[in-house]
Amino acid sequence: MVVLVVVLTRDGRQEVAPGQLSEAPRASPAEAAAALTAFVDAVETRDAQALAQLAPPQLPAADELLSDIAANVRSLDLAAVDARYVDQVGAVAPDGSWSGVAELTWRVRGFDEAPARSDVVVSFAPSGDGLGIVEFASSDAAGTRLPLWLRGRLSVSRSDDVLVMADGPPSVAKAAAARTVRGIDVVRRVLPDWSSPVVVEVPATAAALDETLGARPGTYAGIAAVTAPVGRASDGDGPVHVFVNPDVSDGLRRVGAQVVMSHELVHVATDAVRKPVEPWLLEGFADYVALRGTRLPDRVTLGRAIAAARRDGVPDALPTAADFDTRTRDLQARYEEAWLACRIIAERLGEEGLVQVYDDASSQPVTEALAAAGLPVGALSHTWQEVLRKIAR
Structure with a gap:
């Protein structure tokens, strides 16, 4: 888009000469789609270097984030990852950076039978001849959510039946995994036929839990844990995980924290999310x-x-x-x-x-x-x- 600059003088307005016309930054859906394609290709090939190269060179924080995501992809063994550009969000900044919504799909191999699907806000910035990826986020206005594995490096604890991903030190993931294992035994005493694997997600804060589930701020502030769809609730065959609110659960005694986990596992065992x-x-x-x-x-x-x-x-x-x-x-x-x-x-x-x-x-x-x-x-x-x-x- 060409912009004709107008200068105000004492005598009125004066148009700038055509040679002084400037080109305003604008969004390029094609370049955004190309960046997302490169992101998916790097994830599929587990190419950490290719992921890091998607970060604009002037933004070291983006490089760190994409390196963390590469680690998460490996430790979680993510599969069926895809990202499709949907639409622009907001205006383009003077430096050429802007945001867009992408439809993202993913699943945890060996645990999720079908992929999760959700909209995510992706921030782009000029990088070389195209666009680089700066960060991922959620937006109330755009109705999006932020999957935990896109927030930063996670601690992961996994066994044949249980996988825990935690935005915190390894001790957090290990403690949640231990409660999950005990909880499975509690549930099977009443429901002995249940045998499905379990995925537990532990965001760093209650606010992060709201973002992960695409909920309004404060929705889960007083809830210790919740069993919910990972992606869009309307996807009837999408995966269901247990999400823990550390701001509440960390204040519970050992027995209380175990009861909370066992309670949520009953919901998993009975497919409570989809049963009326x-x-x-x-x-x-x-x-x-x-x-x-x-x-x-x-x-x-x-x-x-x-x-x-x-x-x-x-x-x-x-x-x-x-x-x-x-x-x-x-x-x-x-x-x-x-x-x-x-x-x-x-x-x-x-x-x-x-x-x-x-x-x-x-x-x-x-x-x-x-x-x-x-x-x-x-x-x-x-x-x-x-x-x-x-x-x-």
Whole structure:
């Protein structure tokens, strides 16, 4: 685009002579696509030097990032990596740098059956005769997310069944892997047929977790961990990983951190992300399995529910979907109330009966699943209220 410069003088405006016309920087989708193609080629061939050469020479931080990404690609054994230029984001800076959205796909070989797919913001800058890659980011406005392996060098712990990637020292990955291994054993005591591998991601902060999942800032600030799709939630066959919030989980005691991990692994084992189970049953069942062997007293496992009941009275009904919003008041009390309901179901119908109700509730309303099992929801609610009222005295 040619720009005609206009100079203001005392007598008015004066056009600059044609020989003084300047060319303003502009985005080049073709050069961006070429840079992304070079990125994918280097990833596929595990060519760390080729990746580093994509960094503009005047930006050493970009060189470091791309070197870190090369290390992540090897340690995670990423496959099916692709990057397609989609659109420009924002304006071109005077130095010729600009950003664009790219559709990215990837999977962890040996763990993810299908690739994840997500949009990522890529920053470009002039480099030689084309564009280099400066960094990767997320953007609320663009509806994008930032995969953990594009943030910087990760610590990785892997075995046949468990892979943990952590944005932190190796001790973080090893600790999460140990909790995952123990959690798998906890889950299999109730669900012995489950055998799928597990991937756990540990961002450095809660804010990084929000970026990794493409969520609004603060969405997961109070959540210790979450099981979620790695890429677009609309991709029904995409991989599902466990994501840990270190800002919360690091403050938990050993037993609490283990219960959190075991809870999330129940969601993985039951494909909870894609099953339309009533939230109180979904979360209560996961806590039932996770807490099953802990032998903790009610004053601990129901501490927040007891405090809420003493303050506001016993709830009129079992928790609703709105009660499990990540920013809702007394969220932990709602989890404990859901666990109590599932404990009552297990006491009335046996553990196998609880598992059957959970399975049936994925294909029919929970009221019908309970009625078929011989425990109408009204009777469950009444007993649940009476037990909560008694322990809250």
